[in-house]
Amino acid sequence: MPEKKEYPKPAVTVDIVIFSIIDKKLKVLLVRRGLEPFKNMWALPGGFVKMEESLEEAAKRELHEETGAQDIYLEQLYTFGQPDRDPRDRVITVTYMALTNSDKIKLHADTDVSEVKWFSIDEIPKLAFDHPKILEYALKRLRWKFEYTSVAFSMLSEKFTMSDIQSIYEIVFHKKFDKRNFNKKIRSLNILNKESIKKDVSYRPPKLYSLKKNIPEVIEIIKLSNS
């Protein structure tokens, strides 16, 4: 770290890959750019880091501006800094992944964006910048996190059934799992509380669970067998 002189500096942004499960699909939130470059193209939400805020604060601010959401799972992914990744200028982007249950969210386009929309991960439009690479990286991380930690629960509402959990695992991995084994695995982790019984269904009412508090981040789980 040599002395500060006035060298030219790169710009620093944060970009956020926000995942949610909606209509039984894994979706990503994208915004349509209102400005050049890549005007009108879809892109990950993001923006410049302000001088007085930390990177995580910047990510939270952008998240809040785009979605109204607060207190959602947020994790730094990777920092991309190829000199040519932005055609105008040197821009380094610190990327984050956010996971949410979609009822926490009310979309509203902010000032630099003309539209905000959820896209299924298998129907992603052409994206601006190196955002395809970022999204691919995020997906890998998401799957990895699902295998080894309990982040999946941050995509559910507070109370949920076993099939709610199994369903999001199946969606994220494009795979069916055996109900009995899945159940056993999740129960053996010992991270759930039993809640009451759901009443409003026209079939046998499922048990409801909630996640225990203060679960450590990495639990070393959740290797799953096929259908």
Add this chain to the structure above:
Amino acid sequence: MPEKKEYPKPAVTVDIVIFSIIDKKLKVLLVRRGLEPFKNMWALPGGFVKMEESLEEAAKRELHEETGAQDIYLEQLYTFGQPDRDPRDRVITVTYMALTNSDKIKLHADTDVSEVKWFSIDEIPKLAFDHPKILEYALKRLRWKFEYTSVAFSMLSEKFTMSDIQSIYEIVFHKKFDKRNFNKKIRSLNILNKESIKKDVSYRPPKLYSLKKNIPEVIEIIKLSNS
């Protein structure tokens, strides 16, 4: 990503945590700062990212300047950007971890640094900036990588014995492992080639191995039992 205007920008540096095994200890390379702030204090090697180089190129350049080493294992860790982490100025640092076998390295202090030295991880001096946090993060990542990938082999010379490998695992985890089980585990990974026989020892000569080429990064290994 809003439009470019001339907002003030943070400075961007890379800092590198370089690990090696020397004298049966896990060591980190530190430099003594030649400049304010924190003049004369020990710190991780690093420096500003130039406008025309990528982050990884910047890390490689710094690595090369400090150690003369080339072609060593390098991986991005995390980006730290608290507004107050540098007392002068807003500085965001992208951190990297490097792993090397110490014979690849010839230390030479570069221009902004008065001394370069290996420190045992249990004898780390007071460090400048938030470098203690960075080092702690790197150590976690190192241990994690040892458990799940074959990065350990990048801290060995090209040919090595089983006890060479076992020894670096024991050093990194502060733990003894059972020789037979360790052996079995490593052999079951199927990533080693047998080489000739070492001759220059005064006891039964061990077999030499080398790592096969093109081993995929994550191998899902290496959970190990105690002594």
Add this chain to the structure above:
DNA sequence: ACAAAAGTGTTGAGAGTACACCCATGC
């Protein structure tokens, strides 16, 4: 012959996997 480290195999416990039927409710 002795010192030093290398090399090697078996057994038991626990986790992972495959697999199919009855249950509780609303209509």
Add this chain to the structure above:
DNA sequence: GCATGGGTGTACTCTCAACACTTTTGT
């Protein structure tokens, strides 16, 4: 009473963990 998803147990396989003695070389 029927349609819908909910809920549950067992047997087999395979991986992990614990454990000790013989071998090869140099001196």
